[in-house]
Every structure is written in C-alpha cells, then in structure tokens.
Amino acid sequence: MADIHLITPAPWSEYELIDSGDFQKLERFGEFILARPEPQAIWNRSLPDQNWQERAHAIFRRDRQSPERGDWQTTPTMRDPWFVSFRQSGLNLKFKLALTTFKHVGLFPEQADNWVYIHNAIQKLSAQVARPKVLNLFAYTGGASLAARQAGADVTHVDSVKPVISWARENMDHSELDNIRWMVEDAVKFVRREVRRGNQYNGIILDPPAYGRGPDGEKWVLEEHLSDLLKSCADLLDRNNFFFIINLYSLGFSSILLDNLMNQVFGSVPNPEWGELVVTDSFQKRLPLGVFYRFASV
Template structure:
C-alpha cells in the first residue's frame, strides 16, 4: 500500500523562505527579498516587518493578473548559485523569479541517480523552462534533451548555461511541443535513462498546440514509458497549482511503470521556513526509480 513522503527544500545560501502567513510569503533570492501571494499560508507571520525589494500584488484571478510593485531598487537580473550551477533570477510577470526553488529536492535526487549510473546517461527534461534541472543533470554527466514551447525560456536557459560555465556540456535546447516531440521520439525508437516532467495545468506549444494536464497526462506518461527500457533509471513527475492529490500521481506512475520493477515514491513538496520547522506546501510529486 502507498505511503506518502515529503520532499523538502531547505534554505540555502542564495534562497530562503524567511516567513509566511496571511496569504503571503517572504523570501530571499540572493541578497534581495520579495513578498508574493500565497493562498496556502493560512497562519500568522512570525516576524513583525517584511522589508522587501518588491511585492507582487495579485489580480482578482488567482492564476494570473497582478503585477510587481518595486519598493527598493535592485538589479533587473542577478545570479543565483545552487551547488555547481548558476542561473539568473528576475521578477517575471508570472509572479515567480524565473526558477522554482521547491524543485531543489528533485534536483538533488536526480543528480545522485545520474552520478551513481555507470556508463552514458541520456536525460529528457519536458516543460524544462529556464533549464536549472537540465544544467544540474549536464553538470552531473548526463547528455540532456530539454524541451519547452517558449523561445524566451530557451534563450534564458542558454544564458544560464553560459553563466554556469557549462557551454561545453551536451544539452539539446529545443523549442517544441512536448506531446509532438514525444510522439516523434517514439517513432524513432529512442530510449532515455531518465525523464523528468513538470507540466503546467494548461499550456500551449510553439504552434498554439493546447496542453490540458487532466486530459493529456495519461497519454503523455504512456509515451514516456515507450521511451524507457530495462536500462532506464528514473522518471520524476511533479505537478503544481492543480486540484489533485499525490495519490493520483502515484497511481498513474504505478500504472505506467509497474512492469519495470524498481520503486515508486510519491508525496508532497514543501519549503522549510528558515529558523523554524514550519512547512509551506508547494506541489506534489511521484517518482519511479529502477533501484
């Protein structure tokens, strides 16, 4: 029977959740601090004041709208370090800072699996955005195929590769629709050692192809399974901002990977607040491992 686990992001030098409460969160990105809406922070803040460089004030629609209000001057983009990789942080119109710190435990888990693997490792990163996971995988020794619909995201990923000093690493940056790319790779008989996917609830491919998680995720996972073989090591599925339980992801990954043996771990992702044990939930995950 399934038991759920927690994948926790601890504060690190360049990122911390400093405080949260009253539907907002207060975070440090490098030497700057920001306030953003957080509907799940139902509790009271611990600190009396949140001096910040900027605050994102949400619009009436929870999923979109709203804008940044600058409070103290700061650079438009500044570098963040996570272990051996570096990437640019910037205030985006989508209320985040151009990367997702709650993915850190997945990066660490993936890195360990790649480093433990003997022989070449091919990783597929679907919905890869600004490429932090791709850079971590490439630095750990993987040959990476990174797919995203957004040219802007791919350009940012290439800048992050330069900033990290990893331009020599084998990363294929591709502007493509994830479903179309997967179908093409299946036809070519391609196999990957690791697959990671972090699909949004809704999205669009570069030619306007519609992505609806609840309708298409089972088909996407079935295609992913066809790109896996006895030599495959892992699959990591994460999902955020959807009305679904980690149990649903767990059962989906089980149904797709059951014949590969190995183990499946599923649960919640959360950020540990600096200086306290308070957890801020962010997303859900299910990951299959060959070992």
C-alpha cells in the same frame, strides 16, 4: 507500496523562506527579499505586516483585471535581473533571476532536492551507461537540465516558450556548461515523434503545468492529457538503466492521485518515492508547493 514522503530541500545559503501566511510568502533569493502571492499559505503570518513591508525589496501586486498577471513594487536597491548559486552534493549551478509579470522569478527552490536526486542517479547510471540520455519536458529555465548535464548526461531540454529556452541557455552559460540540446516544441508532439523513431532515454523529467499552449497553439490540459503523455514516456524510458521524475503544481492534484496514475502506467517500479514538495519557513510552518513521484533503477 512506498510511503508518502515530504521532501524538504537541504539548507541552502542562497534561499530562505522567511515567513508565509495570508496567501503570501516572504522569501530571500541571494541578497534580495521578495513578497509574492502563495495560494497554499492559508494560515496567518507570523511576522507583522510592517515587518514584511520594511524587509521586502520587491512586492508583487496583482492586476485587478487579471488573476494571473501583475507588477512589482520595488525599492531603489533592488536589482533586476540578479543571480544566485546552488552548491550542494557535487553540483555547482548559477541561475539568473528576474521579476516577471506572472510573479515567478525563474527558479523553483522546492526543486532543489530533485536536482540532487538527478545528479546522483546519473552518476550511478554512468557505471552502466557511458553517457546517459536525459529528456526534460516542460523544462522551463533548466534547473533539472543543468543538474543532469553537470553529472555528465546528454540532455534534451523541451519547452514550448522560446524566451524561456533563451533564459535556460543563459543559465547553462553562467553555470559553465555546454552542449544541451534545445527544443522549442510542444512536449506531447515531441514525445510521440521520439516513440515513432524508436528512441530511448535513461532519464525522463516532467514538470507539466495545469494549462498551457504549444508553439503552434496546441492546447495542454493536465487532467485530459497527462495519462497519454505518461504512456508515451513509458515507451521512451530505457528498460534496464533508468530514472523518472514527475512534478505537479495543480492545486487539484494530490500525491495519491499521482501514485494511482503512475501505478497504472508503469506498474511495479524499483525504489519508488512519492509525496509532496515542501519548504519550511523560519517559524517551522511547512508550505506545500507541489506533488512528485520518482523512481530509479539504481
């Protein structure tokens, strides 16, 4: 059994977690600093409130009528949208960021280590497979899809939200990539159809939300549907040359729960890694932002 890993992305010039605490985080994306909610940051801030107020170009304020939505208080110098680049380990990606009503900006920086993992796994697989096939489910704005495509894979990107697919297409164009296959589709339906067709993928990536809706109103509840989806993914994964990554952001899911589930579905796998995705602020407070499990044949 693999030990629990804490995965912290390598230093990235375009991103910095400046401070965290009091259920908030202060982050720099490129030239702009944002303050937004973070339910995991239960400790106290290291910087005084006035410093947060003075430094932030945009501060997210929750709508009193909604636990999810809100709006941004911005300074005159704040641009929306804006762009950041990611250049590490052979990757050269460019992302459009924007201030959304759900506090997100179109990028999850804690995923950076997974992008490098994907890129490296595909380069190794390419010695055995001419063009590795990769499936990215619940793929959002496409960070993992771009990493896989830049490594030379044939990529199928699946998300149920059409505007998010359009955003991912823009990121592909800005990263000077092409030929990603876009599917506005319910992930569960798509995977079941691919299993019936007998299709196989060398790499599968999942970022399922706690709750969600498909394009035709299909209901997704993580605790109810994840096990069956993983079983279908096991049928889709190539038996000889493969990698697999799953990330979960639900506060109720620990990495131990995920490890048990993966062992039940996949059994013994080569090179397993599992644990927490962590970003460390400038005061060395480690902020957990999700759990992951990944393995590869190479």
